[in-house]
Amino acid sequence: MKRPLAVSVVGLLLAAAGIAAAQQDLAAYVSGDRRSGFTFLAPETRALQTDEFRNPGMLWVEEGERLWSVAPPGGQSCAGCHKDAAVSMKGVAASYPAYDEEQKHVINLEQQINQCRGRQKQPALAWESRELLALTAYVGRQSLGMPVAVKIDGPAAQSFARGKEEYEMRRGQLDLSCAACHESQVGAKLRAEVISQGQMNGFPIYRQLWQTMGSSHRMIAWCNEAVRAETYPAGSQEYVDLELYAKWRGRGLPVETPAVRR
């Protein structure tokens, strides 16, 4: 069948414009050779993340916002010390894990929140508890779109070096390192799963496979289990070090909390 030339040219131009727009959208999720997990997702999943009314992780952000100003019995609320999170927490998640002067080692955002729980005279919140995920997601959201920039020198240097070593160490019955998948096999398919660069700019993430939110340490443990390796406990220094290294790998990528992943 013959189509009028003019119509097909217009069609082609429109299609090209559509592709260009989609590529431009993705450009915000790329920094140098670093690509967010977002760029590996199907368009429907991307749309779910960017629409804050449909992003299922926003339920945790809202819960975190509520918890922010709840004063525990005999203690102060987060807001009591930090006031407006939109001001005081802006950029915080982009810079964690970070060296902590009090603890004298690098800690991650969940651990910082639990340190503040201590100041509130409250017991630490459990890893993967609704409250800890909610507060982490709420604090993380205040850095939305800001470039990841963690410090790896000075007192963080040792933690960074250990994290890099862990990242490159083959492990488990399958004898694979993090780098074996997330550096050497980026874009390849493990069955139906497309391997991304394993970036850490979206945590905590809403993972469709889990049907819930999960912390960065839950994700690392999941990857460890996939290669049949012994996991470390969430909050272990090994995972904090790995998280610091992995976060640095994604320097410049925008904070996406709460990211939606497969």
Place this chain on the structure above:
Amino acid sequence: MLVPVTVVADGIPQPLMDKPGDARRGRVIAANSDRGNCLICHALPIAEAPVFGDLGPDLRGVGSRLSAAQIRLRLVDPKRQNPDTIMPAYYRTEGLYRVARAYAGQPMLAAQDIEDIVAYLKTVTGE
């Protein structure tokens, strides 16, 4: 304890077990995601499997390309052929780091499973 193996050139000519491999059983083990889980990385002519990974080469036709001895080495311990490979060793327990307790000291597959998969892959000749 693992059956000792002897590598000759780029293969292991001697079967690990006296009982000959059962190709039908090998096909099942290769496809099973708790056993061989080969399809996570390779394509094989297994029509009922919906998707194949592509970390490893397409194995359709592998039975014409490689001898049983070559296939056996690539299953037992592909690192003896290529130290940098990402393919796991299916019959090795030494030199691994932080193996999960549930699997510690055990190879990924038993000697008979290896022979069954070798027999199966030798039947995978055409498309």
